Amino acid sequence: MHGLSDLVLPAAGRQRRAIYSDPQVYAQEMERIFGRCWLFLAHESQLPNPGDFIRTFMGEDEVLVIRQADHGIKAFLNTCTHRGNRLCRADRGNARAFACNYHGWAFGIDGTLAAVPLEKEVYFCEIDKARHHLVPVEKVAAYKGLVFGCFDPHAPSLDDYLGDARWYLDVALDAMPGGMALVGTTQKVAMSTNWKLPVENVSGDGYHLGWAHAGAMKAVQSLDFSGFAVGNTGVNLEGGMSVAGLNGHSVLATLDGKSGYSFYPDPREALAYLAENRARVVERLGAFRGEKLWGSNINFTIFPNLQVLTGLNWLRIYQPRGPGRIEQWTWAVVEQAMPDALKQQILENQTLTFGPAGLFDNDDGDNLASCTEQSRGWRTGQMEVYTHMALGHSGPRPGLPGDIAMGIISEHNQRHFYRRWHEHITAASWADVPRYNVNGLDDQAAGAAGVSAA
Ligand code: FES
Ligand SMILES: [Fe+2]
Incomplete structure (x- = not known):
């Protein structure tokens, strides 16, 4: 087995390719990342009534997430306590038992x-039924509609785990009354990639847009992204920002307040919605989040495997299935307050761009599978991946939480993702996992919410 401490060198922006293919590294991830972190289970809008349930995964453990009679939410391992059969085989539904x-x-x-x-x-009435209760997930909690579970009783609270990422996440979850909802069905795709590769790609990789997605960019002909259609040569390198240093979570965002709807065949309805509600959102979240973030293309990454893209309108989890396989689960995302016609348009556009046969998603799948394959060889497994771009070119910005690199072409967020991975994989317990919110709101002068990026 590789020594865990030399698999990732965060300060040098390098990681060994073996982390994408080594079964022993994967076993450690199951224990120290998926067995320890808060993992996304469901959105509350998917479980409106008592008895509503969803079958999902925490790492490779299958769980049932169930709305209770008192309207709380509980989660249990989806396995019968008699002889270990899978208890529920339906993906979703309503049940009395x-x-x-x-x-x-x-x-x-x-x-x-x-x-x-x-x-x-x-059994001659000798069975202790209380002992054969379904095994509960130790902790279940929600943040503004997103329900998470955690197997580790010593984990920090969900609020502490999310830390100042919540300040940004509120743009997705709390910009408008009613917050966010998932619409349409669960879009499941099996892919031959290690789970970390799509997470780090979406967390911060603006670099691939003008290459991997050049054809798709040309097809959608977005004015906001026209610089990416020709090998990135026309990109405004100052536009947007990459924010990391938030307990391992990150944000990648354009700062124009509208490009979230750039890949729509006809964005007029979406732009009208933004214009109509802009003042209300500014009042709710302050000028920076209301004007620069709401409506922008924003990629939120909640460590380890949840991503919410308000612009492209999807929420996704990557379910690991061994070192080189995942199931990618995606839902379309809307704001509850949107008119029904816009919600329908969002669902259709999300399917067209990042659905199972979406224009953009297929570009990524091929590259990520190939990177995974190129980590499997005896020799290639010893090679490194270079994640060095913009190293040393980041720092705090007044009023904004996190360690910030300006521009969306950078490897800042990816580097922080591997740094967090490394912190977890080398820690024996939560007591050894550092917690940090760079430039945390608690450290700042009052009134942070309204301050612009410098
Ligand atoms: S395994 Fe026997 S009842 Fe479930
Ligand atoms: Fe991509």
Whole structure:
């Protein structure tokens, strides 16, 4: 096995390719990242009524997320406590109870073992049903509609885990009354890539837009992104920003307040919605977030495997399936306050661009699979990946949380992602994981929300 400490050298902007293919590294990730971090489970809008459930994953552990009778949300391992069968096979639905397909044990939506067939006759009433309760996920909590679970009882609270990333995330979750909602069905794609590669790509890689997506850029002919259509040669390198140093989370954003809708065949309805509600959002979130961020293309990354893109209108999780495989789950994202016609347009455009057969998504899949393959060889596994761009060209900006590199072509966020990965993988427990919010709101003068980037 490779020594964990030399797999990633955050200060040098390098990581060993073996981290994308080594099964022992993957086993450590299951324990120290997916077994330790807060992981996205569902959006509350997907579970409006008691008994509503979703079947999802935390790492490779399958879980059932269920709305309770008291309207709280609980999550349990989706495995029968009798002989280990998968309990629920449906992806989503409403249930009064879950009966196992193997021998018929039935569990309530609160996880209690409610019924055991022939309990008296074959168990002689000697079974301790309380002991065979479904196994709960240790911690479940929500932040403005996003529901997360965590297996580690010693993890910080969800609020502390998200830290100052919440300040930015509120642009997606709390700009308008009613917040965010997921629409349409779950779009699932199996891909031959290591889970870290798509996360770091979306977290900060503006560099690939004018190459990997040159054809797609040409097809959508966005004026806001015209510089990317020709090998990045026309890009305004000063525009936008990459924000990291937020407990491992990051933000990549244009700062124009409108390019989130640049890839729409006809963005007029979306632009009218922005114009109509801009003043309200400024009042709610302050001038910087209301004018520069709301409506922009923004990629939020919540470590380790959740991404929310308000501009391109999707929310995505990457479910690891071994070192070189993932299931990528995507939903279209809208604001509840949007008119129905705009919500429908968003769903259609998201399918066209980043759906399973989307114009842009297919470009990425091929490159990410290829990078994964090129880490598997005896020799290539020892090689490094160079993530050095803009190293040393970042810092705090007045009024804005995080370590900020200006421009959206940089490897700033990717580097911070690997730094966080490294901090977790080398730590024996949460007590050894550093927590930091660079230029944290707590450290700043009052009134931060209204201050512009310098
Ligand atoms: S394994 Fe579920 S009832 Fe036996
Ligand atoms: Fe891409």
